[in-house]
Amino acid sequence: MMQLLAADASPFVRKVRMMLIETGQGDDVEIINVATTALAPSSQVSAANPVKKIPTLVRPDAPSLYDSRVITRFLDDRAQAGLYPEARLWETLTLEATADAIMEAAVLIVYEARLRPLDKQDKDWTDAQWGKISGGLDALNTRWISHLSGPLDMAQIAVACALGYLDFRHDARGWRAGRGALDDWFAVFAARESFAATVPVG
Numbered sequence: 001m002m003q004l005l006a007a008d009a010s011p012f013v014r015k016v017r018m019m020l021i022e023t024g025q026g027d028d029v030e031i032i033n034v035a036t037t038a039l040a041p042s043s044q045v046s047a048a049n050p051v052k053k054i055p056t057l058v059r060p061d062a063p064s065l066y067d068s069r070v071i072t073r074f075l076d077d078r079a080q081a082g083l084y085p086e087a088r089l090w091e092t093l094t095l096e097a098t099a100d101a102i103m104e105a106a107v108l109i110v111y112e113a114r115l116r117p118l119d120k121q122d123k124d125w126t127d128a129q130w131g132k133i134s135g136g137l138d139a140l141n142t143r144w145i146s147h148l149s150g151p152l153d154m155a156q157i158a159v160a161c162a163l164g165y166l167d168f169r170h171d172a173r174g175w176r177a178g179r180g181a182l183d184d185w186f187a188v189f190a191a192r193e194s195f196a197a198t199v200p201v202g
Contacts, residue, residue: 083153144159164190
């Protein structure tokens with residue numbers, strides 16, 4: 001059986017877990033929760049992934065896969081699920097990349113606060129990360145809202161994970177202000193079983 005090296009709080013892990021549920025592959029992958037950080041990666045992750053990051057998909061008969069977009073493309077192909085539809089592939093990939101960039105910047109803000117000493121934390125750098133998030137959110141609220149409202153694809157799952165992570169770690173920043181269309185979309189999407197089943201804890 002394949003194993004997913006994971007941590008509940010990671011939005012990138014959540015992407016993969018939601019995808020497994022949406023494509024009916026949940027029973028094919030064992031979720032292995034690991035204690036790992038950027039400064040202290042777990043030995044299990046380090047052994048499976050040379051860049052020491054989660055999620056990592058360990059396959060019994062082939063090399064491990066890493067980076068959430070690689071894993072989800074593999075799983076989509078495995079299930080022939082069509083979450084990367086050929087007719088709008090480049091839009092789907094670009095929108096997924098936008099969501100991933102939001103998640104990456106949001107995680108880096110958390111790292112800055114948790115992993116660096118208080119006297120070495122850089123507010124300008126943190127503000128710059130939030131600037132990236134704001135730009136991505138504005139794009140989602142305007143140019144991408146019609147795509148988000150279309151048939152389910154991997155981009156929509158990624159965006160939901162990004163917004164869920166902002167609620168989880170950065171709720172005080174109020175990402176919804178001025179982005180009513182995106183807020184409305186998220187309220188509907190968040191009712192999906194796969195989203196409710198992967199809510200992070202802690």
